Amino acid sequence: MPGFELFGEKEKQSVQDVLDSGVLMRYGFEPMRNGHWKARELESALAGRMETPHAHLVSSGTAALTVALASAGVGAGDEVILPVFTFVASFEAVLSLGAVPVLCDVDDTLTLDPGAVSGLITEKTRAIMPVHMCGSMADLEALQALAGKHGLLLVEDACQAIGGSYKGKPLGSIGEAGCFSFDFVKTITCGEGGAVITHSPDIYEKAQAYSDHGHDHVGRDRGAEGHPHLGYNYRISELHAAVGLAQLARLDDFIGIQKRHYEVLEGAVREIPGVVLRRVPGGGVQNYSFLNFFLPDADSARRAQRELSEAGVDGVFYWYDNNWHYHRRWEHLKGLKSLGALPAETARRTREANDRDFPDSDAWMGRCLSVLIKLSWTEEAVRRRAAALSNVLQEVSG
Numbered sequence: 009m010p011g012f013e014l015f016g017e018k019e020k021q022s023v024q025d026v027l028d029s030g031v032l033m034r035y036g037f038e039p040m041r042n043g044h045w046k047a048r049e050l051e052s053a054l055a056g057r058m059e060t061p062h063a064h065l066v067s068s069g070t071a072a073l074t075v076a077l078a079s080a081g082v083g084a085g086d087e088v089i090l091p092v093f094t095f096v097a098s099f100e101a102v103l104s105l106g107a108v109p110v111l112c113d114v115d116d117t118l119t120l121d122p123g124a125v126s127g128l129i130t131e132k133t134r135a136i137m138p139v140h141m142c143g144s145m146a147d148l149e150a151l152q153a154l155a156g157k158h159g160l161l162l163v164e165d166a167c168q169a170i171g172g173s174y175k176g177k178p179l180g181s182i183g184e185a186g187c188f189s190f191d192f193v194k195t196i197t198c199g200e201g202g203a204v205i206t207h208s209p210d211i212y213e214k215a216q217a218y219s220d221h222g223h224d225h226v227g228r229d230r231g232a233e234g235h236p237h238l239g240y241n242y243r244i245s246e247l248h249a250a251v252g253l254a255q256l257a258r259l260d261d262f263i264g265i266q267k268r269h270y271e272v273l274e275g276a277v278r279e280i281p282g283v284v285l286r287r288v289p290g291g292g293v294q295n296y297s298f299l300n301f302f303l304p305d306a307d308s309a310r311r312a313q314r315e316l317s318e319a320g321v322d323g324v325f326y327w328y329d330n331n332w333h334y335h336r337r338w339e340h341l342k343g344l345k346s347l348g349a350l351p352a353e354t355a356r357r358t359r360e361a362n363d364r365d366f367p368d369s370d371a372w373m374g375r376c377l378s379v380l381i382k383l384s385w386t387e388e389a390v391r392r393r394a395a396a397l398s399n400v401l402q403e404v405s406g
């Protein structure tokens with residue numbers, strides 16, 4: 009990733025189709041459309057690729073999480089368990105519904121630790137939200153078992169993992185709902201955009217109405233449509249969908265490129281004493297968007313990042329110190345620095361749930377580095393990076 013590295017004729021033509029018709033709205037305007045329904049076509053292609061009967065596009069990955077949770081019935085006071093390593097969006101989406109985000113430890117998969125999840129379930133828990141960070145997943149079978157036992161929803165944040173799979177099923181298609189982001193840096197991009205996929209006709213019906221002011225979309229004139237429940241505007245535009253439609257057709261090629269580059273880099277670090285690769289649960293297949301590994305301790309991880317940067321290797325992330333992806337720097341979230349007042353009970357319980365340390369996660373994340381795999385690298389550039397990785401990591405961890 010990111011998919012914008014390889015924009016080509018397909019993306020240009022698809023956008024041109026929309027500009028030629030002048031219809032930027034995904035619904036209505038039938039006489040003007042020249043037969044182009046970019047959002048609908050992308051939904052149908054995405055549902056097909058993800059092996060779910062339904063896919064609904066929205067304006068961002070954050071919107072997808074919000075819409076999926078709302079459509080699955082999560083509301084004020086419900087608790088949602090999510091990992092300390094994610095993007096702030098996962099926390100925001102829960103809080104925006106008046107629900108209570110409950111942060112949970114990650115393990116050496118860099119995603120939810122099922123044992124830690126189990127310890128956080130209360131009678132208010134409504135959903136577990138695994139986040140497939142950096143292209144790989146948690147032990148989803150264990151999480152499904154917990155969800156089944158306690159009657160909880162499993163809502164997957166697959167924003168960084170499109171194209172990966174678990175036990176033969178596409179990531180995102182395993183829980184009650186799965187969410188993708190197509191923002192400007194994701195593996196496939198619309199500029200801004202996202203999607204909810206689901207097997208549930210009920211969640212789908214609610215999601216498409218909820219993200220368009222409650223419109224029922226049963227085929228009447230737009231002004232005459234009914235509003236079965238309230239909603240907001242999380243719509244995607246035809247222009248954004250046009251880019252995504254061209255990109256989705258290339259997803260499997262993109263994953264193939266990422267995998268080829270990943271394997272060269274992985275080969276260079278696998279045998280280095282003291283370096284341990286991130287654990288991928290049995291039956292899991294990554295989307296190869298990052299190479300993730302652990303060094304012996306935090307000092308060596310920091311030093312490796314610095315030396316890699318000096319050696320000209322960019323795109324190496326030390327998430328432990330990151331403002332947006334790891335709980336340590338989320339004082340605005342944990343401190344609920346909201347512009348207006350939040351519902352009092354949501355605020356109180358969110359503070360109570362998250363005012364604690366996460367030493368188990370810190371122990372893993374403090375040692376972890378992630379190397380972004382780019383689509384545009386030449387074979388030569390991949391080999392140079394592999395050599396630099398091998399040199400620096402041998403020196404640092406030896």
Ligand SMILES: *Cc1c(COP(=O)(O)O)cnc(C)c1O
Binds near residue numbers: 068071139189191
């Ligand atoms: C990108 C991302 C999101 C949010 O997606 P946007 O489209 O940027 O709103 C949510 N969760 C994760 C894990 C992400 O990486």
